[in-house]
Amino acid sequence: MSVTAAQGFLACGIAAGIKxxxxxxxxxxxNRGPSRAAAGVFTSNRVQAAPVRWSRRVLADxxxxxxxxxxxxxxxxxxxAGAVDTRLTAERTADAVGVDPHEVAVCSTGLIGVxxxxxxxxxxxxxxxxxxxxxxxxxxxxxxxxxxSVHKTAVVTRDGWTVGGMAKGAGMLAPGLATMxxxxxxxxxxxxxxxxxxxxxATRVTFDRVDSDGCMSTNDTVLLLAxxxxxxxxxxxxFAEAVHAVCRDLAGxxxxxxxxxxKEIEVRVxxxxxxxxxxxxxxSIARNNLLKCALHGEDPNWGRVxxxxxxxxxxxxxxxxxxxxNGVWVCRDGAAGESxxxxxxxxxxxxxxxxxxxxxxxxxxxxxxxxxxYVHENSAYxx
Amino acid sequence: MSVTAAQGFLACGIAAGIKxxxxxxxxxxxNRGPSRAAAGVFTSNRVQAAPVRWSRRVLADxxxxxxxxxxxxxxxxxxxAGAVDTRLTAERTADAVGVDPHEVAVCSTGLIGVxxxxxxxxxxxxxxxxxxxxxxxxxxxxxxxxxxSVHKTAVVTRDGWTVGGMAKGAGMLAPGLATMxxxxxxxxxxxxxxxxxxxxxATRVTFDRVDSDGCMSTNDTVLLLAxxxxxxxxxxxxFAEAVHAVCRDLAGxxxxxxxxxxKEIEVRVxxxxxxxxxxxxxxSIARNNLLKCALHGEDPNWGRVxxxxxxxxxxxxxxxxxxxxNGVWVCRDGAAGESxxxxxxxxxxxxxxxxxxxxxxxxxxxxxxxxxxYVHENSAYxx
Numbered sequence: 001m002s003v004t005a006a007q008g009f010l011a012c013g014i015a016a017g018i019k020x021x022x023x024x025x026x027x028x029x030x031n032r033g034p035s036r037a038a039a040g041v042f043t044s045n046r047v048q049a050a051p052v053r054w055s056r057r058v059l060a061d062x063x064x065x066x067x068x069x070x071x072x073x074x075x076x077x078x079x080x081a082g083a084v085d086t087r088l089t090a091e092r093t094a095d096a097v098g099v100d101p102h103e104v105a106v107c108s109t110g111l112i113g114v115x116x117x118x119x120x121x122x123x124x125x126x127x128x129x130x131x132x133x134x135x136x137x138x139x140x141x142x143x144x145x146x147x148x149s150v151h152k153t154a155v156v157t158r159d160g161w162t163v164g165g166m167a168k169g170a171g172m173l174a175p176g177l178a179t180m181x182x183x184x185x186x187x188x189x190x191x192x193x194x195x196x197x198x199x200x201x202a203t204r205v206t207f208d209r210v211d212s213d214g215c216m217s218t219n220d221t222v223l224l225l226a227x228x229x230x231x232x233x234x235x236x237x238x239f240a241e242a243v244h245a246v247c248r249d250l251a252g253x254x255x256x257x258x259x260x261x262x263k264e265i266e267v268r269v270x271x272x273x274x275x276x277x278x279x280x281x282x283x284s285i286a287r288n289n290l291l292k293c294a295l296h297g298e299d300p301n302w303g304r305v306x307x308x309x310x311x312x313x314x315x316x317x318x319x320x321x322x323x324x325x326n327g328v329w330v331c332r333d334g335a336a337g338e339s340x341x342x343x344x345x346x347x348x349x350x351x352x353x354x355x356x357x358x359x360x361x362x363x364x365x366x367x368x369x370x371x372x373x374y375v376h377e378n379s380a381y382x383x
Numbered sequence: 384m385s386v387t388a389a390q391g392f393l394a395c396g397i398a399a400g401i402k403x404x405x406x407x408x409x410x411x412x413x414n415r416g417p418s419r420a421a422a423g424v425f426t427s428n429r430v431q432a433a434p435v436r437w438s439r440r441v442l443a444d445x446x447x448x449x450x451x452x453x454x455x456x457x458x459x460x461x462x463x464a465g466a467v468d469t470r471l472t473a474e475r476t477a478d479a480v481g482v483d484p485h486e487v488a489v490c491s492t493g494l495i496g497v498x499x500x501x502x503x504x505x506x507x508x509x510x511x512x513x514x515x516x517x518x519x520x521x522x523x524x525x526x527x528x529x530x531x532s533v534h535k536t537a538v539v540t541r542d543g544w545t546v547g548g549m550a551k552g553a554g555m556l557a558p559g560l561a562t563m564x565x566x567x568x569x570x571x572x573x574x575x576x577x578x579x580x581x582x583x584x585a586t587r588v589t590f591d592r593v594d595s596d597g598c599m600s601t602n603d604t605v606l607l608l609a610x611x612x613x614x615x616x617x618x619x620x621x622f623a624e625a626v627h628a629v630c631r632d633l634a635g636x637x638x639x640x641x642x643x644x645x646k647e648i649e650v651r652v653x654x655x656x657x658x659x660x661x662x663x664x665x666x667s668i669a670r671n672n673l674l675k676c677a678l679h680g681e682d683p684n685w686g687r688v689x690x691x692x693x694x695x696x697x698x699x700x701x702x703x704x705x706x707x708x709n710g711v712w713v714c715r716d717g718a719a720g721e722s723x724x725x726x727x728x729x730x731x732x733x734x735x736x737x738x739x740x741x742x743x744x745x746x747x748x749x750x751x752x753x754x755x756x757y758v759h760e761n762s763a764y765x766x
Contacts, residue, residue: 303495
């Protein structure tokens with residue numbers, strides 16, 4: 001059901017010829033209201049694609065009436081010409097669906113540094129405007145795929161209102177195609193301020209903690225659009241819970257679909273002096289290539305976990321670090337603990353727990369192993 | 384010639400049975416003086432192996448009379464027992480060569496989290512003490528190898544004095560065996576304060592800028608020992624130049640021997656507002672897995688360079704970034720420049736130049752590509 005699970009939204013996904021493969025590559029999502037409240041979070045990369053710069057400005061007044069998304073080209077590092085391309089896309093979308101162009105967000109994903117085939121994009125937008133449907137969410141989710149092996153959607157329904165969404169991204173492992181794009185919709189009646197707060201809280205502990213290969217895209221975008229069509233305004237806690245659930249679900253699908261990966265790794269840092277410490281340590285573990293190789297080889301190499309922790313500025317005593325792999329405390333007090341032989345790493349899912357024994361804060365991050373397939377997918381094709 | 388190229392030094396390298404392979408695994412380097420001035424730099428990882436902790440204390444008074452080095456075990460994350468093992472190694476070395484144990488540095492490399500076979504280490508040290516020779520430098524260099532495919536030595540001779548040395552390390556790409564160990568010797572008569580200053584200046588722009596896979600060892604150690612046996616005290620600039628040359632030579636050998644690598648990549652950052660900015664940007668480029676995969680595939684993917692620069696806090700304008708790959712300016716003003724097709728990446732050596740156009744500072748870093756062989760070497764063996 002994707003972005004059209006919530007009332008008040010139309011969507012479609014078509015093949016506009018942007019991708020040479022002929023696969024679907026252009027999607028529209030339209031909010032028919034009555035509300036057009038919206039919020040967004042964007043990549044913190046300082047090199048930002050033209051559509052990111054545009055959509056940030058669109059969101060300045062907290063309203064989005066439509067989103068145009070394309071795969072097959074990131075429109076990043078394309079200079080002033082790329083900025084014009086994004087503006088034209090928004091204007092054509094506005095024409096096609098009858099809204100103000102300054103209420104049209106644009107998302108692009110694909111190769112960096114290459115102009116989009118604008119004739120196809122603009123013709124595609126016009127054609128897509130004719131195909132909008134309250135059942136178009138799945139097609140839209142398919143159209144934003146790049147190297148994703150499956151399209152990704154999630155929906156939760158509560159007492160009379162719904163939050164749904166779609167995501168693309170292969171665990172941020174893809175080539176120039178690394179981008180994560182997410183569009184969430186709800187028919188709850190929630191103002192832009194609360195949407196913003198709710199989305200930031202949810203992404204901070206979901207999408208922001210997926211760190212498949214440490215490479216941050218120029219195009220990452222997460223949007224949340226509210227139509228208010230249910231006529232209901234949920235309690236803030238209930239709404240936050242629903243948005244978090246959808247984000248968590250989609251984030252898990254990203255990790256599960258990471259390119260070339262054979263393991264899904266959950267890194268749990270506990271006993272930290274602060275959540276910042278826990279995240280810093282978790283990220284250092286999640287990004288350690290040597291550890292990721294070891295886990296690929298099903299080797300419970302806890303020394304690499306300690307070595308990764310040691311590179312951080314977090315509060316800890318090296319002689320009081322405990323590490324468990326799949327529940328076996330292979331490291332106690334910074335030295336060998338229970339036998340490595342007790343660790344079974346044959347399953348696709350692996351959990352690493354690092355106890356800093358310095359406080360009560362914690363954080364969970366998700367990553368993947370490092371495989372020859374990852375190298376192949378990111379080196380064998382010119383991209 | 385290695386560590387015995389300079390007058391006043393004896394060395395040897397033997398097979399003590401620490402490695403199951405039966406290869407050489409234990410080395411001694413002895414300074415016969417008249418001076419015993421010394422300096423050292425160590426890993427900045429906060430999880431530090433017992434020999435690193437010990438050798439730091441030894442250097443507190445700027446004197447080293449002997450160094451005992453072993454491969455086949457890092458003695459890291461081994462708790463109080465590991466600390467005792469290092470002390471016993473120093474004491475046995477002191478007995479064998481007739482010096483104070485508090486003037487004996489210890490270096491270990493190999494698996495993390497495993498105790499050394501101390502009976503073999505101690506018997507080996509005693510045996511090695513009988514085999515010390517002014518020609519033993521090569522054997523010592525061989526004995527400290529782990530996954531190194533070749534042993535690594537360098538020597539420069541100036542007007543009556545010499546700086547030489549040995550290194551082990553496979554570009555910091557190795558498994559639990561990631562450590563870089565370096566011992567430099569000179570027969571120049573230079574006091575400990577100047578040795579320290581010279582060594583820090585040299586390592587800062589050589590070994591510290593080799594960043595093969597971003598993984599920092601628990602055991603990295605670089606020592607510089609001066610015997611004064613030449614009776615000469617060089618001008619500070621001349622001495623600094625010689626130490627830098629040896630460090631640069633050895634650092635280059637580390638990158639060239641990086642495990643699984645097929646490319647040696649020099650990252651030159653110019654036009655930076657400060658050297659710190661240049662190093663931050665260079666490190667971000669050098670650590671970007673997607674870029675390292677692309678270069679492995681001989682794909683001049685400058686978008687990944689920009690994406691890596693964008694994750695830093697350095698001073699730059701995203702729309703004024705220039706990037707050259709092997710001299711072809713494929714990115715100008717943050718967008719496509721000269722044709723990618725002009726870039727020839729078939730050679731083993733690749734140079735990436737990033738011009739931040741924000742000042743006059745610069746830095747050079749060295750890294751490798753990311754290959755399926757790297758993954759294999761770091762995942763296929765339990766380590």
